[in-house]
Amino acid sequence: MKKLVEHYCEMPPPIRPILWRLWHHILNRLDADYSNIFLNYGYASPNGEFKDLVLAPHDEPNRYGIQLYHHATRGASLQNKSVLEVGCGRGGGASFLARYHQPKEYIAMDISERLMAYCTQFHQAPGLSFICGSAMHLPFNADRFDAVVNIESARCYPDTGAFFQEVYRVLKPGGHFFFTDMIQNKDVESVHAMLQKPGFSILQQKDIRENVVRALQLDTEARRRVIKERAPTWLQQSLYEFAGVEGSNRFNVFSSNEMQYRSYILQKPNKLP
Numbered sequence: 612m613k614k615l616v617e618h619y620c621e622m623p624p625p626i627r628p629i630l631w632r633l634w635h636h637i638l639n640r641l642d643a644d645y646s647n648i649f650l651n652y653g654y655a656s657p658n659g660e661f662k663d664l665v666l667a668p669h670d671e672p673n674r675y676g677i678q679l680y681h682h683a684t685r686g687a688s689l690q691n692k693s694v695l696e697v698g699c700g701r702g703g704g705a706s707f708l709a710r711y712h713q714p715k716e717y718i719a720m721d722i723s724e725r726l727m728a729y730c731t732q733f734h735q736a737p738g739l740s741f742i743c744g745s746a747m748h749l750p751f752n753a754d755r756f757d758a759v760v761n762i763e764s765a766r767c768y769p770d771t772g773a774f775f776q777e778v779y780r781v782l783k784p785g786g787h788f789f790f791t792d793m794i795q796n797k798d799v800e801s802v803h804a805m806l807q808k809p810g811f812s813i814l815q816q817k818d819i820r821e822n823v824v825r826a827l828q829l830d831t832e833a834r835r836r837v838i839k840e841r842a843p844t845w846l847q848q849s850l851y852e853f854a855g856v857e858g859s860n861r862f863n864v865f866s867s868n869e870m871q872y873r874s875y876i877l878q879k880p881n882k883l884p
């Protein structure tokens with residue numbers, strides 16, 4: 612089981628959605644009251660970046676997951692914009708951006724019907740809504756959104772290139788694509804080629820491994836505690852792996868040169884007059 616969790620994204624594309632559903636079925640059973648509203652590794656900075664991000668007390672326990680969203684969407688305001696998020700998971704990031712960054716509308720999408728039913732009930736904010744759908748077939752007209760957000764999700768899609776083409780299609784000219792994910796070193800060039808194929812310009816890109824590792828270090832104790840409280844012993848090692856706690860292979864791989872964690876700000880060019 613632990614090996615499956617570790618190498619899930621290297622499985623053949625048609626198998627990934629099946630494994631993903633099975634894994635999330637297990638997670639949903641263990642966390643039936645949805646106490647975790649983020650499914651990412653988080654972001655923290657040793658030099659105090661985001662010290663000025665003042666959170667409401669009930670958001671503080673999710674600070675590192677929130678900071679990843681705050682970092683990912685830096686550089687272009689979402690205020691009064693139409694925003695789509697793809698792969699929103701349990702909706703914690705969607706709720707944060709809708710409440711703190713004040714877009715006109717924020718449509719958050721995920722392939723899991725069950726998660727979207729939960730999110731609709733649990734997260735309320737002006738302009739925020741949730742729908743079920745696939746990243747490779749975005750159910751929207753062309754030129755619909757000012758921004759698309761995608762956090763720690765795309766690497767497991769059966770066809771990431773098709774997803775990038777879809778994002779390009781639904782963005783307005785001049786619109787931004789905020790894309791953040793783990794990428795194996797050997798795949799960085801091919802990901803860039805897939806991003807450039809539809810025509811995206813890369814405005815900013817950064818390897819944020821150090822920040823992700825720092826967040827995992829700071830959050831390891833809390834992650835371990837939740838897993839110990841909720842999971843049967845036979846499943847705990849797999850969950851430590853999934854959660855990337857200090858000492859797990861997932862955690863260690865970030866300190867090797869095998870894996871990067873990259874955040875991109877991309878733009879669909881403005882049409883020529």
Ligand SMILES: C[S@@+](CC[C@H](N)C(=O)[O-])C[C@H]1O[C@@H](n2cnc3c(N)ncnc32)[C@H](O)[C@@H]1O
Nearest residue numbers: 649650651698699700721722745746762763764
């Ligand atoms: C690691 S979670 C990240 C969730 C969220 N972005 C966060 O940071 O908390 C990845 C999410 O991508 C979703 N996902 C996987 N394949 C998808 C697809 N083909 N289309 C849309 N969402 C997908 C999963 O259901 C899962 O909720």
